[in-house]
């Protein structure tokens with residue numbers, strides 16, 4: 321029998337999270353493992369049941385800390401730590417993020433605007449890592465909009481060099497962690513060196529299957545729909561399709577998100593306290609759940625991501641009467 325589970329976190333869950341009282345999953349792994357022989361000190365966390373706790377429980381914790389760390393690192397996805405309150409089977413497959421608030425973060429600290437963007441990259445790395453660990457399959461981030469070209473030249477150049485640097489620095493970890501990277505948007509407008517880097521990175525990671533990071537650069541929802549229309553018009557002009565053949569499925573196949581198996585974000589997160597979608601993935605967000613966070617993007621970390629995911633898992637998704645392709649996740653979310 322199917323039943324609805326309306327899981328609500330105990331108030332202690334978020335009110336207790338001061339920097340002094342970190343949740344158990346923030347405690348470094350070697351501390352947790354070192355504590356394992358001192359039974360009274362093994363944290364009996366009400367918040368999550370971790371893979372290494374499982375090993376201790378099974379009496380298999382006889383190895384050195386290093387061996388245990390190695391073992392935990394290589395456990396399968398389904399065995400990895402998942403904070404209490406998150407259900408793996410109800411995890412959004414595709415999360416989209418508008419990473420807003422980097423410049424405000426820098427100004428609040430009297431730092432140059434570039435430091436805000438650099439802090440934003442650090443935040444992005446952390447969120448990618450968590451999404452991988454927690455079982456999200458696709459993450460699309462809005463890194464530079466079509467409108468951002470109108471920002472001061474020096475800022476645009478800084479962002480271009482940051483993309484360049486970020487992609488070069490992270491190629492090794494994308495390969496090691498089995499992460500595929502795609503970049504979507506009007507890439508012809510980017511500096512040629514960056515275009516080459518993108519082609520190489522996409523090629524190098526195209527067979528990776530654990531996680532798909534999609535970076536939207538020089539992108540807007542309007543741009544995406546227009547370029548899809550142009551491609552369909554070309555096909556019609558060449559006689560490959562009739563105008564009357566054009567339907568939702570054909571449009572979907574021409575959108576930039578054709579690179580992923582899950583083109584429709586289940587969850588859109590916007591940081592920075594604004595309540596808009598700012599011309600991001602207009603077609604694809606049709607049935608996304610929206611989550612607006614007050615945190616500026618560089619401050620958006622584990623606790624904030626967890627709040628967004630827990631909120632998502634508590635939503636009841638209805639989709640109107642949309643076709644089954646949208647509905648797969650509803651079963652996991654509502655009928656647990």
Ligand SMILES: CC(C)=CCC/C(C)=C/CC/C(C)=C/COP(=O)(O)OP(=O)(O)O
Nearest residue numbers: 419420421422423424440441463482483486
């Ligand atoms: C390598 C890589 C993918 C890097 C991504 C870097 C990054 C965080 C880009 C965000 C860019 C951007 C225009 C954000 C909007 O917020 P804003 O900073 O304009 O916010 P604000 O003016 O509202 O504070």
